[in-house]
Amino acid sequence: MSCAAGTRRLRIGTPVHQPPREAGAAAFSCAEISSYCRRVLDLLLGNCRLPGGSAPVDLAIAGGRIVGIGPARGPARETVDVGGHLVTPGLVEAHIHLDKALLGDRVSGSAETAADAIRLTAIAKRGFTAADIEARGRRVLDLAVAAGTTAMRAHVEVDPIVHLAGMEAMLALKREYAPAIDLQLCAFAQEGILQAPGTEALLVRALEMGADLVGGCPYNDTDARRHIEIVFALAREFDVDADFHVDFSDEPEHLHVREIARQTMRTGWQGRVAVGHLTELAALPAEEQGTLIGVLAAAGIGVISLPLTDLYLMGRRDERNVRRGLTPIRRLLAAGVPVALASNNVRNPFTPIGTADLAHLTFVTAVAAHMGTPDLVRQLVAAVTTHAARILNLRDYGCAEGSRADLVVWDCDRLDEIVTALPARRLVVKAGRVTVEHERRVIERWRVGGTDG
Template sequence: MNQTERISSEKRHVLIQGGRVAAPDGRLIRADVLIDAAGLIAEVAPGIVPPAQAALVDASDSLVVPGFVDCHQHLDKTGVLRFAPNPSGTLQGAREAFATYARQAPPEDIFRRASKTIGRCMAHGTTAIRSHVNVDKDAGFNGIEALAQLRADWADRMALQLVAFMTPHPGQDLDWLAANIDRAAASADAVGGTPAVAEDPDRYLDLIFQAAADRGLPVDLHMDEHLDPTRLHFDKVFERVRRFGMQGRTVLGHTSVLSALPSAQFQRIMAEILELEIGLVTLPAANLYLQGRDAEQLPPRGLTRVAQLLRAGVPLATASDNIEDPFVPTGSGDMLEMARWTLLAGHLKGDELAATYDMITAIPARLMGLDGYGIEKGNPANLNVMQADDIDTLVAGGPVAASVFAKGRLVCRSAQSEIPLAAGSLQPC
């Protein structure tokens, strides 16, 4: 990629020339992309005449794709692994480790760690993140208040949504959550929780759905993180989706237990998911790491039925979940890496690489309700210029070089890219 003019921090037009543009209908089209001084896509067409003083980007050897979407993270937990070890490697071990740490984690610590991770994610081309944030007796409101400030500070570069993650613990009644859920929801973009570990799942789900309905917010649940077919809460959730009118506004994360159900039972649940327009999110890193450790034989892994759900048309996204904490000790913030993990661990096939690309772009954008997502006129210019032959090779091996634009501003580039950085933007990735 070559750049004939420096892209400065001044407001000006940018013309990305000759790239293969990922159109909203899934096709790759050879076209130019004109970004106006306000950071919006002004035109997508071949042979656009550059406006005076426009910065020019030669993308003739590159793809131009929308910014990646990570629709399930935990920014309040990111980077705490060395302070909150999890010797057992289990879900409960991780919960206990973070609860201990959260009791004394100051807001500035959360802010610093989350900022670092957001920067890493952006460096890999992510321009939208939804983060679940613990609200409970251990964490209080430190996490959600710190991340609400972070959401405001990053608004010019990152679309950050917060889920008020009302976290139940063994031995903790629901009175505290009931007394504080409205305050938490006031700072949030969605309301969520984990019914599988609640002592009274019915009351717990009522609290979550009622708070979401009262504020006009969607629901985003950790549906489960276990493989016990006798512990199911899908019907309880379906009943509340209908009762509170949350069709098309409910997302279920993990749904690991679907992989442990007989086929007929799974098919019944999947049919209701489709009828109620519920979105799902698989989190391969966490589920591969945490589940199945107590099995005497080589254990089944913790993913949901990725291939069957995706092929049936269920809106299924994939996401990072945790990054370098007691729940997942690894993580780079690279959504292309997560797409590869999903293909391999979810038993998708080599001809479904493009399907995993959809799982980090259009599908999670839909689940998050992102307005103006995609490369078309009038949308914010959140996009990546990535040197790769096509979508399959981009997912399979990553780009040779990349540059990231957030709301029209060049915010990051890989070391191989020849596009110079704007003054005051991030350093080379």
């Protein structure tokens, strides 16, 4: 992107809240002014350390996209020198339930199993209203946006208990939060389809209202194969992706993912299907596990590990050497299957904790899945960035020229520190605009006068 030698380099290092410059305020001597040089940039991020890059570079941003990488050129409405800190693409939350988040104060009893969690949450769900769902969803979205998440897939329960109240709330939140985050809404049949009559028609209505994709939960229905068929039929009818909660047990007692892979191939939906949990895969003998992973790779199915929920609810019957209950992340990655790490639930019977900060999931998974080597730590970052973006089929994601300018500036220099040290997010950028700015102030009062009499 650089202009010819001799061009005056734009001085950077100005504060975030610099007043907008006048168009054409800076003069250029560049003889080969590229198209973006002719206009005022929306944002110039100076001195950025990109993943895999050695020397810091400047990112020129206009029209919501990265239009140049290299020595800075051009006037900008906002200029920020990020001081050589790490810059990555925005974090991607591949699987979350905003509609049933933050239920800690309205659920009695604690879940011992996934079935318990579904039952307790279904009781709480009877009291949900659109306004209530919207208020709790807003609190989680605020956490996620502040943590650097710029794209998210939310499962929205659609069933005879809550009807379309969740969809109404989430469509409103999707519009409200559009300047900060892209929200994909998955019309989701948590209570089953066949065992919850009326659900199929509600899923159709949700897709007509604007759901971006359709989701199923075959382990919670009376006929898993038919359930999967209905979800694929809706995916084809509306030409949308499909996402399943699947094989969520300690033992390989369901393995519905085989049928999902079969129907993915039959319908030509390769690259458009994701599965969450998949904990049963870890319980298969190595050879059988390898064969099934090969089937997933061939079908282009993305796997979303939900470590906080899976670690919390799996292994409950193990009296000693309690198993971790995570899908075999390393083997899936080694076979070329994209694997995302996602939050799933935030403070409800499925997961009593949660921050909606995807970096926290990389931190937990590094130890829970034995992923501590430099290569595996990089894969953990990919699981909340590039792999997750691939599973969500996000277009133009990344830090290359032409990519959408959804970015995070981290309070660290190296990629591995995202996992090992949970650095603060100094800045978050969405569609070329700074959306979040963090300031951290620590006063070590113990040092002041600590040695005086």
